[in-house]
Amino acid sequence: DAKTTQPTxxxxxxGRAANLPCNHSTISGNEYVYWYRxxxxxxxxxxxxxxxxNETNEMAxxxxxxxxxxxxxxxxxxxxxxxxVYYCIVNSGGSNYKLTFGKGTLLTVNP
Amino acid sequence: GAVVSQHPSWVICKSGTSVKIECRSLDFxxxxxxxxxxxxxxxxxxxxxxxxxxxxxYEQGVEKDKFLINHASLTLSTLTVTSAHPEDSSFYIxxxxxxxxxxxxxxxxxxxLTVV
Numbered sequence: 598d599a600k601t602t603q604p605t606x607x608x609x610x611x612g613r614a615a616n617l618p619c620n621h622s623t624i625s626g627n628e629y630v631y632w633y634r635x636x637x638x639x640x641x642x643x644x645x646x647x648x649x650x651n652e653t654n655e656m657a658x659x660x661x662x663x664x665x666x667x668x669x670x671x672x673x674x675x676x677x678x679x680x681x682v683y684y685c686i687v688n689s690g691g692s693n694y695k696l697t698f699g700k701g702t703l704l705t706v707n708p
Numbered sequence: 709g710a711v712v713s714q715h716p717s718w719v720i721c722k723s724g725t726s727v728k729i730e731c732r733s734l735d736f737x738x739x740x741x742x743x744x745x746x747x748x749x750x751x752x753x754x755x756x757x758x759x760x761x762x763x764x765x766y767e768q769g770v771e772k773d774k775f776l777i778n779h780a781s782l783t784l785s786t787l788t789v790t791s792a793h794p795e796d797s798s799f800y801i802x803x804x805x806x807x808x809x810x811x812x813x814x815x816x817x818x819x820x821l822t823v824v
């Protein structure tokens with residue numbers, strides 16, 4: 598699966614949008630982009646995933662560039678409870694489904 | 709969303725003993741389950757992938773005889789850490805998927821193992 602690059606850490610003010618970038622320049626045509634987050638000492642939580650179209654759910658929006666080499670996870674109105682490590686993962690799925698976690702981005706939402 | 713439950717949430721054991729961790733999918737049948745290990749301030753490291761009724765596939769560097777994985781049913785997988793040592797102390801996390809293809813994985817809450 599393709600490798601991803603994320604900033605080590607980011608800060609965001611409570612109530613503002615948090616935009617978390619991810620580079621995946623070696624992504625191949627059949628690989629999806631997944632986002633998970635992990636709050637301290639808990640198991641990861643699924644956020645969203647997509648292939649090439651932008652996706653939105655009740656938690657977040659995922660914007661994937663046209664060339665699919667990068668994506669941005671958007672939390673529209675960050676709260677203190679959104680403070681977590683956010684992981685961007687590329688996965689080809691099917692019989693090769695396997696989520697490999699990188700170092701992720703520590704998002705700190707400040708009051 | 710679907711629920712994956714791990715038991716126990718934490719365990720302390722003596723060096724040389726074995727510890728079993730259970731991972732259950734509570735409201736769906738999990739075709740595939742995954743076991744991860746996470747050391748402090750590090751990311752999750754995939755240990756093995758298991759499909760119901762077949763042998764687990766271990767990642768490179770993970771000792772299959774030390775970390776025994778059993779996936780006897782579509783809702784239960786177990787990880788047994790055999791002859792545990794202090795260096796096995798870690799946060800163990802399981803996840804499960806509902807089917808093939810690109811689908812989200814659901815994670816358990818993790819098990820904190822401390823070997824003394």
